[in-house]
Each structure stands twice: as structure tokens, then as C-alpha cells.
Amino acid sequence: MNNYQKAFESYLKLTDEKERFFDYLSEVIQKFKIKSILDIGAGNGDLAIPLSGVVERYVAVERNKNFIRILESKNLEVIQGDFLEEELPIKSKFDLVLCSYVIPHEDSSDKFISKAFHHVKWGGQLLIITHTNPQVELGNFCENLDLENEWNDPTFSPRMIELLSKLGEVKQKNLSTAIISDNLEDLFLALSFGFSIGSEEKEKLFFEKKHEAFKFLEKNYSKDGKYIFPFKHEIIHCKKT
Numbered sequence: 001m002n003n004y005q006k007a008f009e010s011y012l013k014l015t016d017e018k019e020r021f022f023d024y025l026s027e028v029i030q031k032f033k034i035k036s037i038l039d040i041g042a043g044n045g046d047l048a049i050p051l052s053g054v055v056e057r058y059v060a061v062e063r064n065k066n067f068i069r070i071l072e073s074k075n076l077e078v079i080q081g082d083f084l085e086e087e088l089p090i091k092s093k094f095d096l097v098l099c100s101y102v103i104p105h106e107d108s109s110d111k112f113i114s115k116a117f118h119h120v121k122w123g124g125q126l127l128i129i130t131h132t133n134p135q136v137e138l139g140n141f142c143e144n145l146d147l148e149n150e151w152n153d154p155t156f157s158p159r160m161i162e163l164l165s166k167l168g169e170v171k172q173k174n175l176s177t178a179i180i181s182d183n184l185e186d187l188f189l190a191l192s193f194g195f196s197i198g199s200e201e202k203e204k205l206f207f208e209k210k211h212e213a214f215k216f217l218e219k220n221y222s223k224d225g226k227y228i229f230p231f232k233h234e235i236i237h238c239k240k241t
């Protein structure tokens with residue numbers, strides 16, 4: 001297993017993100033009587049698998065072959081391919097179209113959002129989950145360690161909101177989660193996933209700062225023998241009216 005995979009697994013093991021997202025989305029499903037979900041970029045299924053159990057129809061779109069295998073092994077209906085680049089055979093429309101951490105932070109985000117909104121039923125909604133901008137804690141962490149902060153793109157959310165406001169009724173919320181560990185080494189590894197997102201070069205830069213990072217985390221994020229590193233997410237609902 002390479003470092004990035006280890007970091008990804010450490011992040012998945014230590015974050016309470018999927019439980020928090022599941023709780024939030026379960027409330028949305030109940031409140032709006034949602035029966036069908038299209039989950040674009042369903043990933044390894046940590047969220048998709050439990051969610052698929054609480055609605056009548058759950059369709060996952062995914063381009064990563066390993067994740068497709070996992071989703072299919074849990075009997076999820078999977079449409080394979082690149083949502084942005086291909087015309088995928090998504091026939092019907094859905095009460096809720098979910099885009100959790102999948103919208104690219106580039107010009108193609110507009111195309112992604114318009115395509116996703118097309119699959120929302122009349123009266124249904126598009127629900128986007130992304131990190132808040134700026135991502136304060138990780139931003140401070142990077143600043144203190146003299147690392148470039150990739151988590152600050154203040155133009156991303158306003159651009160999405162502007163586009164979505166032309167499409168439907170928009171509401172925004174913030175949701176807090178955390179990476180929790182009693183082991184500093186594991187926390188550091190999980191944070192390296194957040195920082196490098198697959199780039200070996202960035203991972204190397206991050207690991208060079210290990211000593212300073214340990215000191216910073218010990219001083220700022222340790223409480224009662226545990227390390228708790230907060231992470232804030234932005235949730236955007238856009239109702240098709």
C-alpha cells in the first residue's frame with residue numbers, strides 16, 4: 001500500500017464525516033419525502049451504501065473501477081463512466097441529485113452543475129456538499145507550517161450560488177465534522193490526505209514538516225488525551241421550481 005492509500009484509509013477511519021452526512025441527509029429525506037436519489041461520484045460507498053437503504057431508488061454514478069466493484073458488490077444500481085465527459089444512460093429524473101465532494105473547482109464546474117440539475121425532478125432538489133471557503137482550520141495549519149493553502153478558493157462558492165440562483169431556489173448551510181484520534185501519527189497521516197489529494201510532490205512537502213506539525217497539533221488540537229481537528233462543510237440546496 002502506498003502512502004496516499006494509507007493516508008486515505010487513515011482519513012476514512014478517523015473522520016466522523018460520513019456519519020454526520022448520513023444523519024443530515026436522512027433528515028432531508030424525511031422532511032422532503034424523498035424517494036429517489038441520483039448520487040454523482042458515489043465513491044467507495046461509505047455514504048451511498050447506508051443511504052441506499054432509506055430510499056426506494058438509489059442510482060450511483062462512478063468512474064473509478066475499484067469503487068464500482070464495491071458499489072456493485074452491495075447490489076447498488078451503478079452507472080459507470082465520467083459524468084462530465086460522457087452522455088451516460090441516466091433515463092429518469094430524481095427527487096434528489098447528490099453531488100458530495102465531486103464538483104471540480106474549475107471552469108467545468110458550471111457544466112457539471114447544469115448537467116446534474118437536468119436530472120432533478122420538478123419540485124426536487126440538487127444538493128451539493130463541499131468544503132467551506134476558506135477552510136479556516138486547515139488554512140491556519142498550512143499557514144503556520146508555511147505550506148501553500150490549497151483549501152482557499154473564495155470564488156468557488158459564490159460562482160456556484162450565482163449559477164444555481166438562476167436555476168432554482170437556493171439555501172446554504174454549514175456542517176461541522178472532525179478528524180478524531182488518540183494518536184498523533186494517525187492524525188498527521190489523515191491530514192496529509194487532505195493536503196496532498198494524491199500528489200506525491202505535495203505529500204513530500206507535507207512530510208518534511210512533520211516535526212513542526214506535531215508541535216502545532218499538540219498545542220492547538222489536543223484535549224483530554226485526544227486530538228480533535230475540525231472540518232467545516234458547506235451544503236447547498238437548490239430546489240427546482
Ligand SMILES: C[S@@+](CC[C@H](N)C(=O)[O-])C[C@H]1O[C@@H](n2cnc3c(N)ncnc32)[C@H](O)[C@@H]1O
Nearest residue numbers: 041042043062063064081082083084100101102
Ligand atoms: C472525493 S470522492 C467523494 C465520494 C462521495 N461522494 C463522498 O462524499 O463520500 C469523489 C468521487 O467522485 C468520483 N468522480 C469524480 N469526478 C467524476 C466524474 N466526472 N464522473 C463520475 N465520477 C466522478 C471519483 O471517482 C470519486 O469516487
